[in-house]
Amino acid sequence: MTQPDGWQSPYDPPQQSTSGTAPGPTPTPGDAAAPSPYQQPYQQPSVQQPYQSGPYQPGPYQPGPYQPQPGYGAPYGYPVSPEKNALGVWSLVLGIVSVVMLFSCLVGFLAAIPAVITGHLSRKAQREGLADNAGLALGGIITGWVTIGLTLLAIVGIALLFSIPDFREGFFSESSSTY
Numbered sequence: 001m002t003q004p005d006g007w008q009s010p011y012d013p014p015q016q017s018t019s020g021t022a023p024g025p026t027p028t029p030g031d032a033a034a035p036s037p038y039q040q041p042y043q044q045p046s047v048q049q050p051y052q053s054g055p056y057q058p059g060p061y062q063p064g065p066y067q068p069q070p071g072y073g074a075p076y077g078y079p080v081s082p083e084k085n086a087l088g089v090w091s092l093v094l095g096i097v098s099v100v101m102l103f104s105c106l107v108g109f110l111a112a113i114p115a116v117i118t119g120h121l122s123r124k125a126q127r128e129g130l131a132d133n134a135g136l137a138l139g140g141i142i143t144g145w146v147t148i149g150l151t152l153l154a155i156v157g158i159a160l161l162f163s164i165p166d167f168r169e170g171f172f173s174e175s176s177s178t179y
Helices: 085-105 107-125 133-163 166-177
Strands: none
Touching: 085 107, 085 133, 107 133, 133 166
């Protein structure tokens, strides 16, 4: 069926020419018995579709890191969350807790070391395609290293203060006096 603007659907059979001759190659006198493709009943040509992988497509399907096994995980059409995103979240949370612990009770390094470790593990998982939150991991690594650096500066500062004899004598005399 032809539309008013001359467009024809690719699913419609080809139209017969009104001039009496079919378009295409003209038969030679020796090919009188050659059948014309336009005089046969219309059959839609089979077009081979490109291979489409997906969880519900037939054929050899190998799930990737982001695709669930058929019948498992998220329904078709919804993205599957990467498996190791929790490492980045833990890294950032431990990094923030380490800063708070450093300024409140001076033991922030206890949370900073695991923040750096989980941050590096999360970055490795992100490079392998198993996580997609490299920013959270980077935040945890930065806050962890800043806390470790401030802890080391505090230890060096306290050691320098105790190397001064007047400070050391004043510190111990103040702490041993009774009221």
